Amino acid sequence: MSTKHPVYIAVLFAFSSACAEKVVAGEGYELSEVENDGESLEPSSDDEPDDDDDGEDDDPEDEEIPDIDTRTFAMKLRVSTLMPGIWNPSNLEEVRTTSYLRVEWVRDGTDVSWTEQLCDINSTEAHGAQTSFPWAFISSMPERERFGTLSEAEVGATFETEPYLSMDGVELADPWSDALPTSSGDSRVFDQDSDGQAGITIHVDAGIVAGDIYVVQRTEYQMTGVVVAQDRIEAYIDYDADQSILGASNGVLTMVEVEPQRNPDSTASYVIFQQVDDDTTCSDIKSSGESLF
Numbered sequence: 001m002s003t004k005h006p007v008y009i010a011v012l013f014a015f016s017s018a019c020a021e022k023v024v025a026g027e028g029y030e031l032s033e034v035e036n037d038g039e040s041l042e043p044s045s046d047d048e049p050d051d052d053d054d055g056e057d058d059d060p061e062d063e064e065i066p067d068i069d070t071r072t073f074a075m076k077l078r079v080s081t082l083m084p085g086i087w088n089p090s091n092l093e094e095v096r097t098t099s100y101l102r103v104e105w106v107r108d109g110t111d112v113s114w115t116e117q118l119c120d121i122n123s124t125e126a127h128g129a130q131t132s133f134p135w136a137f138i139s140s141m142p143e144r145e146r147f148g149t150l151s152e153a154e155v156g157a158t159f160e161t162e163p164y165l166s167m168d169g170v171e172l173a174d175p176w177s178d179a180l181p182t183s184s185g186d187s188r189v190f191d192q193d194s195d196g197q198a199g200i201t202i203h204v205d206a207g208i209v210a211g212d213i214y215v216v217q218r219t220e221y222q223m224t225g226v227v228v229a230q231d232r233i234e235a236y237i238d239y240d241a242d243q244s245i246l247g248a249s250n251g252v253l254t255m256v257e258v259e260p261q262r263n264p265d266s267t268a269s270y271v272i273f274q275q276v277d278d279d280t281t282c283s284d285i286k287s288s289g290e291s292l293f
Contacts, residue, residue: 025082025094028267031236035229037156037279041107043069073273074292075116079239080268082261083126092261093126094268100289102282103273110150110157113144119282120289129206135199140193141168148223155227160237163222168192169199170216180216180244189216189246199246204253211250215245217262223271231275236266 008092077099085091099121105114118141125129148161165175169192172178181189184198192200199216218241248254265268272293276285285292 003246025080025092025263025265025268026096028094028265029078029236029270030267031226031234032228032232033256034156034226039155039230041069041150041153041155041157041227041230063279069105069107071105071107071275072278072280073105073114073233074276074280074288075101075103075274076270076271076272076274076290077101077237079115079141079237079241080263080265082263083260084261085127089259090163091127092223094263095124095126095260096268097121097123102280102285107150110153112159113145114117114148115145117141117143117282120286130205132203132205133229134193134195134201134203136193136195149270155230157227159223159225159227159233161221161223162204163220166219166221168215168217168219169220175218180218180242182244183245184214184246209250209252211248211253213248213253214246215238216246217241217242219278225271233273235271237269237271238266239269 013260079097081095081097082092083095085093100119101116102119103114103116105112107178118138121138123133123134143168146164148159151158167175169190170181170188171190172180172188189198191198195201197212197214199214201212201214203212204210220240222238223235224231224238227233245254274293276292
């Protein structure tokens with residue numbers, strides 16, 4: 001898949017004038033070693049409540065241990081893109097966008113599904129430009145359901161998903177192939193974050209110019225990884241992001257176009273599911289951040 005724009009990012013307006021070609025990017029992520037390979041993920045009979053204690057024989061069907069496994073995870077999702085400089089496109093700097101989410105996970109055998117709630121998101125600076133995300137942006141993101149499969153119900157199993165989409169600020173008849181609207185007056189565009197502007201709003205500060213940008217965006221994800229422990233899953237992400245700018249509070253922000261490049265390091269974009277207590281809230285995950293992972 002090709003990457004047009006990094007996930008949840010509009011455009012970083014790079015006013016760098018460096019002449020020499022360079023690439024500034026961090027190291028990729030190495031998946032953790034598997035702990036207790038082959039350990040079962042099935043619920044233990046010790047975890048099942050004993051509702052009958054009357055001495056009578058139980059129905060064998062009642063004694064069958066269900067293999068439905070429900071958990072709460074904190075999720076860290078990081079995507080990496082290389083951003084060219086405005087005056088020197090060969091001058092590339094990495095942009096790392098990190099999202100923290102709360103996940104309600106259900107495993108039925110080797111089939112898994114989960115709902116995810118965005119708790120926080122941040123992006124690194126590139127060429128002196130910084131993208132930030134208002135609280136209205138974060139709080140407007142709906143809870144979304146995802147699906148995946150495990151090769152086995154055990155530690156060390158592979159984990160993968162089919163490609164899936166996130167759509168923000170727009171509803172399309174064919175979300176996979178319809179072109180994104182380019183006008184705020186398009187009937188398919190809506191004010192997702194309820195701030196009075198079409199689409200969703202992000203903030204860009206490039207030093208000499210700053211303001212809000214109003215966009216619609218579509219992001220495709222696919223995950224492939226491994227169950228590294230009873231309480232942890234790690235995977236690499238293949239993703240493709242598409243975005244359309246509808247307007248801006250500062251017209252200068254719509255005058256400059258850059259074409260981000262996909263980071264060729266396939267290990268630079270990844271996701272971690274780390275199990276947490278069921279009563280862990282999004283606020284807890286936001287405040288804990290990296291320490292959870």
